[in-house]
Amino acid sequence: MTTAPRPVVFVHGLWLHASSWGPWVELFHSEGYAPTAPGWPGEPDTVEAAREHPDAVAGLGIDDVTDHYAAHIAGLPEAPVVVGHSFGGLIAEKLLGQGKAAAAVAIDPAQIKGVLPLPLAQLRAGLPALGNPANRNRAVSLTAKEFRFGFGNAVSEEESQALFDAWTIPSPAKPLFQAAAANFSLHSEAAVDTDNSTRGPLLLVSGLEDHTVPDVVTRSTLKQYRRSTAVTELRQFEGRGHSLTVDDGWRDVATAVLGWLREHGF
Structure with a gap:
């Protein structure tokens, strides 16, 4: 009997379109998985359409996005591996804690409730949205300069511009x-069930040059899981920034993720 391929759900974060996972989807498919990369609720199918219709995602909050992916997962033949980047990493952690994922990989994950470090670089990276309280229920876009600081600081200026041109979209500030x-x-939507010891394994991935989610934030996230006996591990990548899932070194990260999944029987 042939075993059905394990579903893998890729969840993007702010300011990148779901199609930016394309190379990962192709690689995971070639490795025998059944990958999907759904967009956020209301997200248009293409980068161009998303840029033309920013209000399609305005006002979305963390629970809106989590529930959207939970509904997608409910239609799969078995619990998937969830791989998320940035706020997608936070969503992956939430879904794993809720028992909706068999395993999760959170790459440069947005800070969850309980994480205290707030480096200056992270504050600066968040200013395009957080700098104006009126943005809370709006969709916000990055400029090429803002993307360079928050995402592309560890790659060349030319590559950062190319990534900006290819993948950036307006995203909800909420x-x-x-x-x-x-x-x-008290009841933050950024809360994750970090004490759950019955969940599947979790891999946290950190780029050591990341400005948007600095390594100290990811290390603090790891500490939030100290009361859980479930597998929780951290993999750090030297010289990598927040663009590590889409820049020319993406395959190194993806290969490490695949290796970790194999180690844990997925």
Whole structure:
């Protein structure tokens, strides 16, 4: 009997379109998985359409996005591996804690409730949205210069511009406001069930040159899982920034993720 391929769900974060996962989807398919990369609720199918219709995602919060992916997962033949980047990493953590994923990989994940470090670089990276309180229920776009600082600081200026041109879209600012206020909110949507010991394994991935989610934030996220006996591991990549899932070194990260999944029987 042939075993059905394990579903893998890729979840993007702010300011990148779902289609940016294309190379990962192709690689995982070639490795025997059944990958999908759904967009966020209301996200248009193409980068161009998303740029033309920014209000399609305005006002989305963390739970809106989590519920959207949970509904997608409900239609799969078995619990998937969820791989998320940035706020997609936070979503992956939430879905794993809720028992909706068999395993999860959170790449440069947005800070969850309980994470205290807030480096200056992270504050600067979030300013395009957080700098104006009126942005909370709006969709916000990055300029090429802002993308260079927040995503492309570890690659050449030419590559950063090419990535900006290819993949950036307007994104809802609300998740950033929710994460920023998480430690002051009793029922924050950025909360994750980090104490769950019955969940599947979790891999946290950190780019050591990341400005948007600095390594100290990801290391603090790891500490939030200290009361869980479930597998929780950290892999750090030297010289890599927030663009590590889409820049010319993406395959190194993807190959490491595939190796980790094999190690844990997925």
